[in-house]
Structure formats: structure tokens, C-alpha cells
Amino acid sequence: MSEAKDQEEFYSKLKSQLQDTSLWPSEYLYKFIVPAKSNQVKIIEDIFDNMGAVITTKKSKKGTYISTSVNVRMKNPDAVIEKYKEVADKVEGVISL
DSSP states (O other), rough: OHHHHHHHHHHHHHHHHHHHHSSEEEEEEEEEEEEEEHHHHHHHHHHHTTTTOEEEEEETSSEEEEEEEEEEEESSSSHHHHHHHHHHHHSOOOEEO
């Protein structure tokens, strides 16, 4: 199966789960893991800038990765998915949880 099709199925399933489990608008907690190199966390901060997001970071034990949590009020499941896609497009080596 192609990676694009896998992503499409993932986002479709996520949208369904978000619709079933939350009333919108709602607080949503994003979790990302990025390599500790360069400015990857700054790019994530810029993506959520001016949204009232609370962003926390924590370095891994060896300092090679940074865990980034973003708590932000989102208007609907589509908006949540759009931010996931934007992070995936702009942040090299990101892992979305």
C-alpha cells in the first residue's frame, strides 16, 4: 500500500474518532518528537503561533530528541488534521503521536 493512501486512511480514521469523542470547539493536545538538531521546535512553535497554544518541550535522556506538547483550542476535527499535515510538511524528521 502506498504511503499517501496510508496517511489518507489514518487521517480519515482520526477525523471519525475526533468527531465521536469530543464536542467542538475543543482543547486538543498534539504530541511531536523531533530530532534535537537545528530549529525544528521553533518551526512547530511558529505553526501554532497566535493561536493561544501552550507549548512545552522536554529533551530525551541522551539529548538526541525533543518531545513537544502543544495544547490548543481547535474549532473542529478538520482544523486538527490540517495542523498535523502542516507540521508533517514543514518539520523534517518529525514523529507525530
